[in-house]
Amino acid sequence: MARVLVSARVPGDAVARLRAAGHEVTSRDVDSPMPREELLAAVAGVDALVAMLVDRVDAELLDAAGPGLRVVANVAVGYDNVDLSACRERGVVVTNTPGVLTDATADLAMALVLMTTRSLGAAERRVRTGEPWRWSLTGHLGTGLRGKTLGIVGPGAIGIATARRALAFGMEVVLTGRSEPDPAVVEALGARVVDLAELLACADVVALHCPLTPATHHLVGAEQLRAMKRTAHLVNTSRGPVVDEAALVAALEAGEVAGAGLDVFEDEPRVHPGLLARDDVVLLPHVGSATVETRTAMADLAVANVVAALGGDPAVTPVGG
Numbered sequence: 001m002a003r004v005l006v007s008a009r010v011p012g013d014a015v016a017r018l019r020a021a022g023h024e025v026t027s028r029d030v031d032s033p034m035p036r037e038e039l040l041a042a043v044a045g046v047d048a049l050v051a052m053l054v055d056r057v058d059a060e061l062l063d064a065a066g067p068g069l070r071v072v073a074n075v076a077v078g079y080d081n082v083d084l085s086a087c088r089e090r091g092v093v094v095t096n097t098p099g100v101l102t103d104a105t106a107d108l109a110m111a112l113v114l115m116t117t118r119s120l121g122a123a124e125r126r127v128r129t130g131e132p133w134r135w136s137l138t139g140h141l142g143t144g145l146r147g148k149t150l151g152i153v154g155p156g157a158i159g160i161a162t163a164r165r166a167l168a169f170g171m172e173v174v175l176t177g178r179s180e181p182d183p184a185v186v187e188a189l190g191a192r193v194v195d196l197a198e199l200l201a202c203a204d205v206v207a208l209h210c211p212l213t214p215a216t217h218h219l220v221g222a223e224q225l226r227a228m229k230r231t232a233h234l235v236n237t238s239r240g241p242v243v244d245e246a247a248l249v250a251a252l253e254a255g256e257v258a259g260a261g262l263d264v265f266e267d268e269p270r271v272h273p274g275l276l277a278r279d280d281v282v283l284l285p286h287v288g289s290a291t292v293e294t295r296t297a298m299a300d301l302a303v304a305n306v307v308a309a310l311g312g313d314p315a316v317t318p319v320g321g
């Protein structure tokens with residue numbers, strides 16, 4: 001019988017299925033992430049860890065787990081919280097949850113495109129706070145999407161799914177990323193592949209879908225924000241540190257960009273006070289994949305990875321080689 005730690009509450013019957021597979025499971029039945037000290041203590045002696053994106057899986061944690069740890073199943077498609085080389089050195093398999101969260105995250109990205117271009121956060125706040133309002137022909141004017149250009153930075157599965165949605169709103173799409181997207185997909189989208197400079201110069205909405213890596217840390221900083229149209233909006237559903245938040249606040253203050261829709265932040269759950277103070281940003285608490293169906297599928301996939309790896313089979317969705 002292997003020992004498995006599930007570091008936060010997961011939806012559905014994922015924990016029950018781990019138990020049904022014959023494993024001894026310790027799970028935290030609380031929504032909030034496990035405090036670091038608690039996690040370091042709880043992980044001692046486990047064979048598998050079902051980790052959340054807020055759990056830092058680094059050498060300290062791996063050493064706290066000990067040599068029995070065989071698999072870390074991250075319940076997220078992103079795995080920037082996991083030190084892959086430290087895992088590799090210790091022979092620990094790392095898995096993620098690609099595919100199952102593509103639609104939910106693309107839906108949320110599109111929601112942020114609409115919310116920020118139509119200033120819906122500010123409009124909703126106005127009604128909710130009881131500030132007097134009356135219909136007027138010139139009040140609460142946003143900008144439309146038809147004929148506008150969506151710039152996708154990171155044309156992986158979620159970026160492409162967002163682009164598909166944008167087409168239904170009459171948008172044109174330009175794409176940029178580290179690797180060339182499939183030409184057939186680009187053609188089906190009627191999209192153009194451009195470099196980042198061209199994308200920033202022509203996009204009316206810049207949507208970030210790239211993973212967080214050393215190369216994408218602060219990919220959007222002061223220079224890139226200055227290169228955007230003054231009427232453009234930035235949407236980030238990837239990882240907070242892809243954007244230099246202080247630079248974004250400065251760019252918004254200087255009118256260099258028109259607004260932003262952010263689902264992720266540099267130092268979650270802290271949000272830059274300069275962002276909190278502005279009406280031209282929409283701020284969400286990292287809910288890109290937060291549907292019952294998606295989070296259940298993510299937990300199920302993580303569990304399938306653990307069961308496979310502990311059973312001596314190849315993991316279903318391994319990362320990092």
Ligand code: DGY
Pocket residue numbers: 053075076077078079101238286287288289290
């Ligand atoms: C991911 O899977 O990386 C998402 O950020 C989870 O919501």
